Amino acid sequence: AQSVTQLGSHVSVSEGALVLLRCNYSSSVPPYLFWYVQYPNQGLQLLLKYTTGATLVKGINGFEAEFKKSETSFHLTKPSAHMSDAAEYFCAVTPGDSGGYQKVTFGTGTKLQVIP
Amino acid sequence: EAEVAQSPRYKITEKSQAVAFWCDPISGHATLYWYRQILGQGPELLVQFQDESVVDDSQLPKDRFSAERLKGVDSTLKIQPAELGDSAMYLCASSHRGHSMNTEAFFGQGTRLTVV
Numbered sequence: 001a002q003s004v005t006q007l008g009s010h011v012s013v014s015e016g017a018l019v020l021l022r023c024n025y026s027s028s029v030p031p032y033l034f035w036y037v038q039y040p041n042q043g044l045q046l047l048l049k050y051t052t053g054a055t056l057v058k059g060i061n062g063f064e065a066e067f068k069k070s071e072t073s074f075h076l077t078k079p080s081a082h083m084s085d086a087a088e089y090f091c092a093v094t095p096g097d098s099g100g101y102q103k104v105t106f107g108t109g110t111k112l113q114v115i116p
Numbered sequence: 117e118a119e120v121a122q123s124p125r126y127k128i129t130e131k132s133q134a135v136a137f138w139c140d141p142i143s144g145h146a147t148l149y150w151y152r153q154i155l156g157q158g159p160e161l162l163v164q165f166q167d168e169s170v171v172d173d174s175q176l177p178k179d180r181f182s183a184e185r186l187k188g189v190d191s192t193l194k195i196q197p198a199e200l201g202d203s204a205m206y207l208c209a210s211s212h213r214g215h216s217m218n219t220e221a222f223f224g225q226g227t228r229l230t231v232v
Contacts, residue, residue, distance in 0.1 A: 004158075036223075041225075041226070041228065042225055043207055043209075043223030043225045043226050044159070044207070044223040045223070046221070049220070090158050090159070092158075103164075103172060104221070106158035107158050108157055109156075109157070
C-alpha cells in the first residue's frame with residue numbers, strides 16, 4: 001500500500017520569497033515520486049520526478065525537490081516565487097521499478113498563492 | 117507538440133441522463149488512464165488500460181460507469197445514469213508502454229462535468 005500526505009492545503013508566499021510545499025509518503029517498497037502542477041481548469045503537468053540516483057532533482061520553472069528516505073519526504077522548493085507560480089501542486093507516489101503494472105497515488109494538493 | 121485530446125471540455129447534464137467523454141492519447145502511448153478529480157481533491161484513478169486491456173478498474177463504479185478502448189488507441193468513458201455526486205473534472209492521461217509511471221504521464225485538459 002502507498003499513500004501521500006501534503007501538509008497545508010493552502011500556502012501563501014510573497015513574490016520573491018522562498019516556496020516550500022511539503023509532501024510525505026508511505027510506501028512498502030522504494031518509491032518513485034512526482035510533483036505535478038495544475039492551473040485552473042487545466043490538466044496536470046509534470047514538474048519533476050525522482051526514480052533512482054541523485055536525491056536532489058531539478059524540474060521545470062526553477063523548482064526542485066529532495067528525496068529524503070529517512071524522513072519519507074519529498075518537499076518541493078523554489079528559491080524565489082513568481083506570480084506565475086500561483087497554481088495547485090500535487091505530490092504523487094508509485095511503487096518503484098518492480099516490474100509490471102504500477103498504480104499512482106496522488107495527494108490532495110496544495111494551492112499556492114503568490115502575493116505581489 | 118503532441119497532446120492528449122479530450123472532449124468535450126465542459127458538460128452539463130441532468131441527473132439520470134447518460135454522458136460520455138472521449139480521449140485521444142498521444143500517438144504510440146500504450147497506457148491510458150482515466151482519473152476523476154473532485155473539487156479540492158487530488159486525482160483518483162478510475163481505470164487504466166494497457167493497449168486495449170483493462171489493468172485496473174478497482175475504483176470504477178461499475179454499476180454506472182463503463183470505459184472502453186476497443187482498438188487500443190482512443191477511449192470513451194460513459195456514465196449512465198449520472199448522479200449529482202458525479203460532478204467533477206474527468207482527466208485522461210497517457211504514457212509509453214512499460215512501467216505505468218516510470219515514464220512521464222501526459223494529461224489532457226480534462227472534461228468538467230456538472231450534473232444538475
